[in-house]
Amino acid sequence: MPVSGDVTAIWLTLKLAALTSSILLIIATPVAWWLSCWQHRLKSVVLSVIALPLILPPTVLGFYLLLAFAPDSWPGQWWQSVFGTSLAFSFSGLVIGSVIYSLPFAVQPLYTGFTQLDRRYLEVGKTFNMGKFARFSRIVVPLCQSYFFVALGLTFAHTIGEFGVVLMIGGNIPGETQVIAIALYDHVEMGQYQQAHWLAAGLMLFSFLLLCILYGANRGGGRQWNFR
Secondary structure, eight states: OOOHHHHHHHHHHHHHHHHHHHHHHHHHHHHHHHHHHOOOTTHHHHHHHHHHHHHSOHHHHHHHHHHHHSTTSHHHHHHHHHHSSOSTTSHHHHHHHHHHHTHHHHHHHHHHHHHHSOTHHHHHHHHTTOOHHHHIIIIIHHHTHHHHHHHHHHHHHHHHTOOHHHHHHHOOOTTTTOOHHHHHHHHHHTTOHHHHHHHHHHHHHHHHHHHHHHHHHHTTTOOOOOOO
């Protein structure tokens, strides 16, 4: 059975995943919409920057985030002067790092949905004197709701399994930055394989069920969520 420290790590992981997914849905929606409408020769560069965490080793991104969050860097100094706490090795630092690391998992499906949207629906809305926000909220969002669902699910699942970035910028502080992946690593390091099995099997089952739900939601069109 999971020990009390594991329960805390599970709660912390769910809290981190929920916060990251919520923040990313707010950030990724306008970014993906802008990219779907923007035509410029530098578009491929912007898409590459957003997709970089997909192929970048997590420890590389975590290393540079750790330098940025350090008290002697200007982001770290600014955070300390405003909130009075250090950004590195804190839960707030984990949230910011997770948002950056999981950005492509939210932007990618939304971008795919927006580019596949039939823009004639928006032209019809314009003839009814609907403003830009009304057209987006009443036409784009309902037509692309499956992509919003996929973006939310992928971001949540990806945050649940984060290890490299979390370890670099958060360390292993029980109750503060120790998430499930770090707790699992801790058990293996100490030879506590039974506790490690509980966490690993739980993560595997959760990932499988979430993927079943996502593929089920996406089966209608059979479309993929990739940059193009």
